[in-house]
Structures are given as C-alpha cells and as structure tokens.
Amino acid sequence: MSHRQNDPGRRGLDRRRFLTTAALGGATIVGASALGGLDADAAFAAPMPSLDPAISRSAFAEGRITQIKGSVLEVAGSHGDQHLIQLTNATSIWKLRTTTADQIQVGDGLYARGVDMPDGTIAADAVWVNIVNLYCTVKGIAKDRLHLAHGAQDHAVVGHIVADTTTASYLGGALTSDLSRVRIGQSAQILGAWRPADDAIDIARVTVGH
Amino acid sequence: MIPIVSDLAPLVCGLLLAVTGAGKLFGRRTAQLAANTVLVRVLNDGRRAGLALRAVGAAELAVAAALLAVPGTLLPGVATAVLGAGFTGYLGYARATAPESSCGCSAKAEGPIGVRSFARAGLVLLGGAAAATATDPWWTEAARRPGWSAAFAVAAALLLCAVSADLDHVWLLPLRRLRIRLFGNPLAGAADGPVPVAASVELLEQSVAWQAASPIVRSALLDHWDDEGWRVLRFAGVYEQAARGARPVNVLFALDLGASIDTTSSPAVRVSVIDDDTDEMVPVDLLAGMATRQVLPMAT
Incomplete structure (x- = not known):
C-alpha cells in the first residue's frame, strides 16, 4: 500500500472540494436503522463473530507504542506480546478527535483494528490512541x-x-x-x-x- | 504553648487516633487496603502488609487510650508525635517510590498520596508536640473555659474534615453544589453552538445509509469537513468485485450540517464510493442486498 497521507495534494482544500462534489453526487438514502458503528466505542465492543466477512477477518492489537519507524508502530502489548502496526493512507487515527499519524508519539497507548499481513504486521484500518x-x-x-x-x-x-x-x-x-x-x-x-x-x-x- | 491548645490537644488527637486506629485494626477491608499501599513492596507480602497495617492501628488505639486517660503526662504526647513523624516519613517514602499507591492512613479507601495526606500526618505530629506540653487534663480545661473549649473543638473538627477525603460527601460536595446554584454553572452557555461532529457521526451510524455501506467501510472516521451547509464524513473502505477483485475506496457521506438525532428520526444521507487510486466514482447499488437484510422487529 502507498503512504500518501502527508502528500499535501491529497489532503488540501482542492482535494476536499473535489470530494465534496463527489459526495454530493452520490445517491441519497433516507431512513434510520440501529446497526451501530465502528467509531470510538467500537474499540471497546466485546469481540463477537460478525456476519460481515470483512469484519470477521479483522485482527486486533493493544499496548504501548515503544518505537515509531516511518509508518510502522512497534507496540508492546499488555500481556507481553509484540505487534507491528502498519499505518496506511486508509488508516483512521483517533486521538481525542480524528487526526493524523504525526500526532502519535512514543509512549502513547493504542488500540488498533486491522488485517493480519503475511509478513506478521497488522495493516491497520483504524487506530485509537490513548x-x-x-x-x-x-x-x-x-x-x-x-x-x-x-x-x-x-x-x-x-x-x-x-x-x-x-x-x-x-x-x-x-x-x-x-x-x-x-x-x-x-x-x-x-x-x-x-x-x-x-x-x-x-x-x-x-x-x-x- | 497556649494552654487551651496544649491542654485540649490530647482530646482531639486521641479521638482522631481512636477512629483511624479502630478502622485499621478492626476494618474488614484492611487487607484489601494494604494491598494498594507501598507496604506490600517493603514487606514483600500482601498478608504481612495487612498485618502491619493492623499493628499500626493497634498502636494508634493504644496511644489514643493513653492520650484520653492520662493527659498532662509527657509520654502519650511524645508517642503521638513519633507516630506523626513516622506517618510523614512513610508518606515521603511512598510518594517518592510509588506515587500512585494508596496511603492507607485512615479507615476508608482513598486515592493516591496528596497534599491532604501530608497535612494529616503533619497535624498528628504537631498535635503530639502540643499534647506533650499539656499541664492540665483536658476535662479540667474544658470545665474551666467551656465556651473557648467548644470553639476549639469545632475548629479542630473542621480542620480535620478539610484534610480528610473520607468526609467530602458530607461537606465539600454540598458546598460545590451550593456554589453552582448561587453563581451559576460554569459550563452554561454552550447550548446554542453548532452540531458537533460526534453528533453527525451518531446520526450517520443510526441511518440506513450506514447500514447499507457498512460492508464496504473498513476504517473509523478518517476526515470530515463542512461545506455550504453540508457536513462531509470520509471513511476508507474496500470494495470487492468478482470481476476486478478488491480495490481501496473512499466512502463519502454528506449530511445536513444542522441535523442530529434530535432534529430527525429519518436521516437523509448522500453516499458515494470513490476509487482511491483513480478518483473515479464506483457505481455501487448499496441497497441491492438490503431487502434480504431487513431489521427484524424487536420483541417488546
């Protein structure tokens, strides 16, 4: 995966303007449901099998960040385990609010949800810091x-x-x-x-x- | 020292030590309490830490009995001062080595060692020093100057309340409530602000649009911005097609900037899926599978 998170062209106002136009061009769906979300609370949701195949493949990691190497976070888990968390431009990062990878610091605590990669890292879909x-x-x-x-x-x-x-x-x-x-x-x-x-x-x- | 202070110090210190000592010696939670103190590490054993805390309680009770029964003699006052000095030293050690540990000072459980813990220990030390200089028993002094003695007892009780966290619910919380009633809530005035992003996300997550798009969405909220009355929420996802395989996409939701679950029970959400590599709109019929995934009515 590429790492275009810091590319100003991908995050700038023009980009947002383009995406706004795209968003408003989408279909309107009206109605309420009660399915629940993947937001901050979800980090604490009890792990349960999901009907959705994408979610059931998810890996989960937690711990303290011991080192940051580029876009890879080294995490020491609370139970003596070690994780390597790969951030991508598609990783959402929460630290009190929706933010970017440069706000993550060594020593921060972390919960991450993602996908196990063949090389042993976890490609994170979502990261909740502290x-x-x-x-x-x-x-x-x-x-x-x-x-x-x-x-x-x-x-x-x-x-x-x-x-x-x-x-x-x-x-x-x-x-x-x-x-x-x-x-x-x-x-x-x-x-x-x-x-x-x-x-x-x-x-x-x-x-x-x- | 001032006679009223030194003569009544044994009474105040005696009552205080009787309460805290009895709490430690007979308290059912003493062992549990000891487990959170630095004693565990010093003694290498939780059981011994509990016993040590009970022993301190017994010593406090003995000193309290002596203070109350034979005031005007040197020894109980000196013993109290030694206890106070010991508490202060213990707190200093615990604060330096394990600031998060509980002090275990009084009968009830409490939080980490703070200013109040040191103030309590210092008061015991000062009270002991005052008691050691007492010339008359406290009952003689109380009979001689009942008004001043009562005032002193009340002042001492207030001072002890102020340095004890156990009694906060009796005086501190009502005082804070009264302050808010008299001077207004310091948090008032934010009621008319814009709808917070969290409220837009809350509304989104209760919408059919979210339910329909959830098989594609993988990330949590990635980015958001407001534009001309719309709030755009961006998520990352993966769209899998039998023909083209999986490809990374942006899932964009656009909602009315002022909408929340307070204003609508049936949110209207615009959804679009954009290929992350080519920025092309991905034609997805999100509602295709919805008929088979109708939410069943809840039994009530």
Whole structure:
C-alpha cells in the first residue's frame, strides 16, 4: 500500500472540494436503522463473530507504542506480546478527535483494528490512541475541567473539557456540546484520551443519566 | 504553648487516633487496603502488609487510650508525635517510590498520596508536640473555659474534615453544589453552538445509509469537513468485485450540517464510493442486498 497521507495534494482544500462534489453526487438514502458503528466505542465492543466477512477477518492489537519507524508502530502489548502496526493512507487515527499519524508519539497507548499481513504486521484500518473508557462519579465542575472519582478506590481523575470536541450524551438526546446538565454526584461514563504527561484525561464524551 | 491548645490537644488527637486506629485494626477491608499501599513492596507480602497495617492501628488505639486517660503526662504526647513523624516519613517514602499507591492512613479507601495526606500526618505530629506540653487534663480545661473549649473543638473538627477525603460527601460536595446554584454553572452557555461532529457521526451510524455501506467501510472516521451547509464524513473502505477483485475506496457521506438525532428520526444521507487510486466514482447499488437484510422487529 502507498503512504500518501502527508502528500499535501491529497489532503488540501482542492482535494476536499473535489470530494465534496463527489459526495454530493452520490445517491441519497433516507431512513434510520440501529446497526451501530465502528467509531470510538467500537474499540471497546466485546469481540463477537460478525456476519460481515470483512469484519470477521479483522485482527486486533493493544499496548504501548515503544518505537515509531516511518509508518510502522512497534507496540508492546499488555500481556507481553509484540505487534507491528502498519499505518496506511486508509488508516483512521483517533486521538481525542480524528487526526493524523504525526500526532502519535512514543509512549502513547493504542488500540488498533486491522488485517493480519503475511509478513506478521497488522495493516491497520483504524487506530485509537490513548483511548480510555472510565466509569466515574462527578466530584466537581469547573470551567475547563471535571473532577472525577474513579473505581472502588475513588481515585481522583481530572477530565479536561476541550472546546469544540468534548460532547455530552444525555438520555434520549443527541450528542451536544452543552455540558451544563452534568451534575455533581452523578455517575458518568467518560470516553476520552489519556494524557501520559500529567495522567489527566481529555474528555471526548461524557455520558450521564442513562 | 497556649494552654487551651496544649491542654485540649490530647482530646482531639486521641479521638482522631481512636477512629483511624479502630478502622485499621478492626476494618474488614484492611487487607484489601494494604494491598494498594507501598507496604506490600517493603514487606514483600500482601498478608504481612495487612498485618502491619493492623499493628499500626493497634498502636494508634493504644496511644489514643493513653492520650484520653492520662493527659498532662509527657509520654502519650511524645508517642503521638513519633507516630506523626513516622506517618510523614512513610508518606515521603511512598510518594517518592510509588506515587500512585494508596496511603492507607485512615479507615476508608482513598486515592493516591496528596497534599491532604501530608497535612494529616503533619497535624498528628504537631498535635503530639502540643499534647506533650499539656499541664492540665483536658476535662479540667474544658470545665474551666467551656465556651473557648467548644470553639476549639469545632475548629479542630473542621480542620480535620478539610484534610480528610473520607468526609467530602458530607461537606465539600454540598458546598460545590451550593456554589453552582448561587453563581451559576460554569459550563452554561454552550447550548446554542453548532452540531458537533460526534453528533453527525451518531446520526450517520443510526441511518440506513450506514447500514447499507457498512460492508464496504473498513476504517473509523478518517476526515470530515463542512461545506455550504453540508457536513462531509470520509471513511476508507474496500470494495470487492468478482470481476476486478478488491480495490481501496473512499466512502463519502454528506449530511445536513444542522441535523442530529434530535432534529430527525429519518436521516437523509448522500453516499458515494470513490476509487482511491483513480478518483473515479464506483457505481455501487448499496441497497441491492438490503431487502434480504431487513431489521427484524424487536420483541417488546
């Protein structure tokens, strides 16, 4: 596979303009279903056999990144295993938000879904960097962060609110950037990106009241 | 030292040590608590760490009994100060070698060692020093100046609450709730912003368009941008054709920029599949297989 991710011609405004035109030229499909997605939550979905042959062939890897060689990530798994993750221009990269490969750093944690290659590497379809999914209690609310307590030990965790990125999910409503309905003392599920530097979390989504 | 402080210090320290000591010695969770402390590594054994924590609890209880029963003598105060110094040293060691470990200071489980842990240990040290200089028993002092004694006891209790995480739900959380009620929610005011990308993705993932395209889509969200009222979401995928084999494609979805599951229950999504190498539109009849993959009604 080629690595055109850093080619400005492939990512620039002209490219987007072209793709917009292409996207709007497509067929319109109307209606709702409940099949679910492949987005950040999917990194935590229980592995189960899929009816779709493309998905059932997927390989899965997790661990800490020990080295980055070009577009290959060396990953030390939590159970002593080693993975080589090949990024391509078709690999989606999530680090708090949809981003690019140059945002990945040595020391980051990683979940990856992809396809096993004959040379032992995994060609990644999707990579989630530093993703965490915590069940917490809200202990305090400030302008730019939530103070959270996590687990039976009530470990204090600071969840940073990131403008234009952090969303809240309330029962029966769409994801919204309005976090004002989060209450102190509430149980909350926090989906976010761990920050190795200060052990805090940047919140992608806080789910309350479900 | 000020008589009221030194004479009443045995009472305050005694009660504090009685509570924390009893919690450690008789607590059912002491062994579990010990497993999270640095004691495990020092003693090389979780069981011994539990026993050590219980032994410290017993020592605290003994010192508490002495402080309460025979105040005005030197020894209980000195013993308290030694305990406080020991706690401080232990915390310093644990903080330096295993900052994530629990301190195990009081009866309940708590998080990593922080400022409050050191403040508690320092207060025990200071309280012990004050108690050692007591001249009269605390009950004599309390009888002599009941008003001041009550005020001192309340102040000491507030101070201990402030440095103890166990009691946060009693005072700190209600205080924070009150602040939000009085001064407004610091997070208010973002209600009228644009629809977040996550909400567009949420709507997409509940659409028939997504269901129809899901056999082709392989990546998670790869890129997104807004253009003239549309939000375009780009995914990478693989399109397999019997004749031409598998080829990499871009799967593009275009949605109304303002749409979310709040505004529509039947999203209209434009879908197109673009060959990633040639940028040609790939003609795919996404709905071809949909009739055979109708979602069955849920039993309710």
